[in-house]
Amino acid sequence: MPLKPPLLADRFLKFFCAPHLLEEVQGDLHEEFEYQVKHVGVRRARWRYWLDVLGFFQPRYIKRKPSQYPQTYLFSLNMLRNYFKIALRSLQRNKVYTSINLLGLSLGMTCGLLIFLLVKYHLSFDNFHAHSDRIYRIVTEQHRDNISYVSAVPSPLGKVFRNDYTFAEKVGRICTFEDMLISIKAEKGLNKFKEPQGVAFTEPEYFAIFNFPLSVGSFQNALNEPNTGIITERIARKYFGNTNPINQIFRLDNKLDIRVTGVLKDLPTNSDQKAEIFVSYPTLKSYNDWLGSDDAWGGIQSSMKCFVRLRPGVSPSEVEKVFPAYVKRYRPTSKNVHHYKLQPLNDVHFNAQYGGAMNKQTLWILSLIGLFLIITACVNFINLATAQALNRSKEVGVRKVLGSLRGQLFWQFIAQTGLIAAIAGGIALGLAALALPYVNQWFATEISLNLLTDWRLVAFIPALILIVTFFAGSYPGLILAGFQPILALKGKLSQQNIGGFNTRRALIVVQFSISQVLIIGMIVIARQIYYAQKADLGFNKDAIMLLPIASTPQQAKTVKAQLQSLAGVEQVSLCYSAPASNGHWQTAPHYDNHSEEESFRVSVRAADNDYLATFDLQLAAGRNIYPSDTVKEFLVNETFAKKLNVASPSDLLGKNLRVNGNMTGPIVGVVKDFHDHSFHEDINAVCIPSASDFYNNYAVKISTANVPATMAAVEKTWSKMHPDQLYEYTFLDEHIASFYETEALMLKLIQLFSLIAVFIGCLGLYGLISFMAAQKTKEIGIRKVLGSSLAQILWIFGKEFARLIVVAFLVAAPIAWWFMNQWLQDFKFHITIQPWIFFVTIAITLLVATLTVIYEATKAALVNPVKSLKSE
Incomplete structure (x- = not known):
C-alpha cells in the first residue's frame, strides 16, 4: 500500500488551490511525493511535499535529478524575493495607508513587548535556586473571629521542627528588620547609612537552601559566632571602598558592633531577598531578647521567616499534619488558633495574602490589556486593508488571468503584511528601549532589553511578528485572492466582494469596545483612589509629620517639649504609630477580668494623652487618658464595643482591660471609629494605652502658614538631640497614599493604554474616512449640485461611525461593569459604579471620533463639485 502525503498539507492545498487546477496540481504533487519517498526517504519527502504545497511549485517545473534539487529552493527564494519586491512597491505607492498601519502596529506591539518583559521578569523570581520545587516557606493562618494570613511564624518553630522531624533536608530561619542605621568609623568621625531593606539575622542553613554564593569567605565559618556578619559586594564597596572588607567592623543601629566574615556576590534583581546585610542568628538575642528566645511562642512578628527544603518524596500535606501538635504543646490556652502551612517558593512573590510583591491578578490584567492592544492594532490593519482592496482589484484580475493561483496571491499579501509587521516590530523594539527606564521607575524593577542573552525575548519578537502577520493579513489576503478575475478587470466589484460593510462595521465595533472598556476602567480606578484619599478617615491626616x-x-x-515650643508647631504626640498604619501590633484582649481571652484581636496603638488632639480623634463616650509613662488607662474604639456586643459604648467605661499579657487598666473613653488601615480592610478593634516603652514616633502637627521654616526648625531640634542618627521624616498623607501605590500605578498604566487604544482607533477612522471620501466623490458632487449643505454632507460620514460607536458602547458597558465590579470587591470600602461614568465614556469616544472624522470629511465636502464630477 503506497504512503500518503501529509493530510494537513492536502487540506491546505484544497483550500487555496483554484478549483479548475486542483485535480491536476494534486495529481502531480502526489506523483512527485512517491518519487521523493523512493529516493530521499519518507521524512524528507514529507518536508519537501510541504515546501511544494506552500510555494505552489508546479512539479512539472522541477527536474528529478538529485543534482538539480537545489534549484527547487532557488525557485522558492526567487518567489519570496518577488513577493517582497511587489510588497515594497505597493507600500511605497500608498504612503498614507502604510504610515497609518505602521504607526498602529508599532504602538500595539510596543505595549505587547513591554508587558511581556514585565510579566517575564516577575515570573522569573527566585526560579534560579537549585531544587526550588522542594523549597517552602512556613506561614501562619490565624483563626479567630476571622482568618488572617501572616508570612511569619513564632521564632522557635524552625528550631524545634529541625530537631523533631527529618522531613526537611535543611531548615533556615531569617529575621529581617528594615530601615536600619549602619555606622562606620572614619577618619573624620562616623559615616552613617540608612538601609531601607534592612538587616537580616540569619542561620547558616538559609544559604544552604538558597543559591546566594559567597565571593569571599566560607558559610561554614561566616555566621556561626555572635556579632559576625556577611555583606554583598555592593555593600562592601559602599561601606569600605577598595579596602578588604573581611574583619572590618560596622555598628548596627547604635547597639551592636558586627565583624564582617564574608562577602556575598550581589543578589539577583529577580529575588524577593532584598536585605544585603546578614548577621549571625545568635546575635538576635542581643538585639531583640524576645525574638531571640527559644520560648517566644506567645506571638508572631512579621520579621521572622522560616524556610525549609523538603527531602525528595516528602509531600507538603505530610508535613502539615504534624504542625497541629506544636499548637497543642506550646499554645494550649490561646484562642488565637494557629494553623501552620507550607507555601511553595513559586507562590511567595505572587500571593497577596502573605505580602507578595506582585499579585498574579495584576499580571493577568496587564497581559490581557497587551493582547487587546495588539488585537486593536490588527483589527485596524484588517479594516484598512479590506477598504483598500478595491484599489487593487485590477492588479489581482491581471495576475489571475496570467495564471496566478489563489494561494500565490494569498502569500503575496501575507508577504506585504509581514514586511509591515517586521518594520513595525523594529520600531516597537526601539520604542520599548526608550520606554523601559520609565517602566523600571514605575514598577521599581530592573528589566533590561538584552537580545544577546535573553533567548525568550529573542523567540518572542519573531513570534509576535508572525502572529501579527497572520492575524492581520489572513482575512484581507483571502478577500484579495478570492476576487473573480472578470469582475475585477471590468471594475464591477462591489463592497460585498471585499467582505461588505458589515465586516468592517464589526471590526470597528471590536476596536472601540476595547477602547471603551479601558476608559471605563480608568475612570473607576481614578474614582476609587480619589475616594480613598478624600473620604473621611475619622481623623485628620493633613500637615502631620x-x-x-x-x-x-x-x-x-x-524632645517633645522642645518641638512644642517651636513657632509653627501646633501639637506633638508620642505614639507607636499613626491612626492608619501598616504596622501591626495585634494581640488577644482580656476584658472585664475574664479568665479567658476574647475571640477577637485588638490592634494596640500605644500613645500619650496628646494623641487625640494631634489627630483630631473624637470621643463617643468617656474622657481622654491622663498623662502617664506607664499603662494606667485605656481608650478603645467603637468597633471594640461592637465586637463585645455591648448595648452602648458607655457601657465599657470603668471595665478592666488587659492586653499583651501585662498591660492592665480601666477603659476610660471610647473613640469614634477611624480607618486604621487601608480601605482594603475592615476597621479593627483598637485600644490606646499610654506605654512609653513602645513609642516609636513623634507625630508633629504643623501650621500651614510657613511650612519650610517650621520644617527646618523641627529638623534642627531633632538633629541636635540625636547627633548619632540620620534625620528622616514622612508626612502622614503621603504615608496613607502609599497604601494605594498599586492602584495608582494601575491608573497610570490604564491611562496610557487607553490613550494608545483610542489613538489606534482614530488612526483607523482617519484611514476609513479617507477611503470613503474617495469612494463617494461623485455622490458628494451630485449632492452639492442639488443643494446639500456642508452639515448634511458631513452627516453622511458621521452617522455611520456614530452608530457604530454606540453599538460598541452597548458591548463594552456590561463587560467593563463586570470587570470593575470584581476589582472593587478587593476593597471593603469602595465606590459604586455610577451611570454617569458610562455617559462620560461614550461622550469622550464620540468627541474623539468626531474630531478625527471632521477634518477629512470637511475637506471632501468642500471640494468643488465640478472637479468632483469631472474626475469621475
Whole structure:
C-alpha cells in the first residue's frame, strides 16, 4: 500500500488551490511525493511535499535529478524575493495607508513587548535556586473571629521542627528588620547609612537552601559566632571602598558592633531577598531578647521567616499534619488558633495574602490589556486593508488571468503584511528601549532589553511578528485572492466582494469596545483612589509629620517639649504609630477580668494623652487618658464595643482591660471609629494605652502658614538631640497614599493604554474616512449640485461611525461593569459604579471620533463639485 502525503498539507492545498487546477496540481504533487519517498526517504519527502504545497511549485517545473534539487529552493527564494519586491512597491505607492498601519502596529506591539518583559521578569523570581520545587516557606493562618494570613511564624518553630522531624533536608530561619542605621568609623568621625531593606539575622542553613554564593569567605565559618556578619559586594564597596572588607567592623543601629566574615556576590534583581546585610542568628538575642528566645511562642512578628527544603518524596500535606501538635504543646490556652502551612517558593512573590510583591491578578490584567492592544492594532490593519482592496482589484484580475493561483496571491499579501509587521516590530523594539527606564521607575524593577542573552525575548519578537502577520493579513489576503478575475478587470466589484460593510462595521465595533472598556476602567480606578484619599478617615491626616524616636522615653519627652515650643508647631504626640498604619501590633484582649481571652484581636496603638488632639480623634463616650509613662488607662474604639456586643459604648467605661499579657487598666473613653488601615480592610478593634516603652514616633502637627521654616526648625531640634542618627521624616498623607501605590500605578498604566487604544482607533477612522471620501466623490458632487449643505454632507460620514460607536458602547458597558465590579470587591470600602461614568465614556469616544472624522470629511465636502464630477 503506497504512503500518503501529509493530510494537513492536502487540506491546505484544497483550500487555496483554484478549483479548475486542483485535480491536476494534486495529481502531480502526489506523483512527485512517491518519487521523493523512493529516493530521499519518507521524512524528507514529507518536508519537501510541504515546501511544494506552500510555494505552489508546479512539479512539472522541477527536474528529478538529485543534482538539480537545489534549484527547487532557488525557485522558492526567487518567489519570496518577488513577493517582497511587489510588497515594497505597493507600500511605497500608498504612503498614507502604510504610515497609518505602521504607526498602529508599532504602538500595539510596543505595549505587547513591554508587558511581556514585565510579566517575564516577575515570573522569573527566585526560579534560579537549585531544587526550588522542594523549597517552602512556613506561614501562619490565624483563626479567630476571622482568618488572617501572616508570612511569619513564632521564632522557635524552625528550631524545634529541625530537631523533631527529618522531613526537611535543611531548615533556615531569617529575621529581617528594615530601615536600619549602619555606622562606620572614619577618619573624620562616623559615616552613617540608612538601609531601607534592612538587616537580616540569619542561620547558616538559609544559604544552604538558597543559591546566594559567597565571593569571599566560607558559610561554614561566616555566621556561626555572635556579632559576625556577611555583606554583598555592593555593600562592601559602599561601606569600605577598595579596602578588604573581611574583619572590618560596622555598628548596627547604635547597639551592636558586627565583624564582617564574608562577602556575598550581589543578589539577583529577580529575588524577593532584598536585605544585603546578614548577621549571625545568635546575635538576635542581643538585639531583640524576645525574638531571640527559644520560648517566644506567645506571638508572631512579621520579621521572622522560616524556610525549609523538603527531602525528595516528602509531600507538603505530610508535613502539615504534624504542625497541629506544636499548637497543642506550646499554645494550649490561646484562642488565637494557629494553623501552620507550607507555601511553595513559586507562590511567595505572587500571593497577596502573605505580602507578595506582585499579585498574579495584576499580571493577568496587564497581559490581557497587551493582547487587546495588539488585537486593536490588527483589527485596524484588517479594516484598512479590506477598504483598500478595491484599489487593487485590477492588479489581482491581471495576475489571475496570467495564471496566478489563489494561494500565490494569498502569500503575496501575507508577504506585504509581514514586511509591515517586521518594520513595525523594529520600531516597537526601539520604542520599548526608550520606554523601559520609565517602566523600571514605575514598577521599581530592573528589566533590561538584552537580545544577546535573553533567548525568550529573542523567540518572542519573531513570534509576535508572525502572529501579527497572520492575524492581520489572513482575512484581507483571502478577500484579495478570492476576487473573480472578470469582475475585477471590468471594475464591477462591489463592497460585498471585499467582505461588505458589515465586516468592517464589526471590526470597528471590536476596536472601540476595547477602547471603551479601558476608559471605563480608568475612570473607576481614578474614582476609587480619589475616594480613598478624600473620604473621611475619622481623623485628620493633613500637615502631620512623623519623626522616629531614637532615644530613651525620658529623652523623648524632652524632645517633645522642645518641638512644642517651636513657632509653627501646633501639637506633638508620642505614639507607636499613626491612626492608619501598616504596622501591626495585634494581640488577644482580656476584658472585664475574664479568665479567658476574647475571640477577637485588638490592634494596640500605644500613645500619650496628646494623641487625640494631634489627630483630631473624637470621643463617643468617656474622657481622654491622663498623662502617664506607664499603662494606667485605656481608650478603645467603637468597633471594640461592637465586637463585645455591648448595648452602648458607655457601657465599657470603668471595665478592666488587659492586653499583651501585662498591660492592665480601666477603659476610660471610647473613640469614634477611624480607618486604621487601608480601605482594603475592615476597621479593627483598637485600644490606646499610654506605654512609653513602645513609642516609636513623634507625630508633629504643623501650621500651614510657613511650612519650610517650621520644617527646618523641627529638623534642627531633632538633629541636635540625636547627633548619632540620620534625620528622616514622612508626612502622614503621603504615608496613607502609599497604601494605594498599586492602584495608582494601575491608573497610570490604564491611562496610557487607553490613550494608545483610542489613538489606534482614530488612526483607523482617519484611514476609513479617507477611503470613503474617495469612494463617494461623485455622490458628494451630485449632492452639492442639488443643494446639500456642508452639515448634511458631513452627516453622511458621521452617522455611520456614530452608530457604530454606540453599538460598541452597548458591548463594552456590561463587560467593563463586570470587570470593575470584581476589582472593587478587593476593597471593603469602595465606590459604586455610577451611570454617569458610562455617559462620560461614550461622550469622550464620540468627541474623539468626531474630531478625527471632521477634518477629512470637511475637506471632501468642500471640494468643488465640478472637479468632483469631472474626475469621475
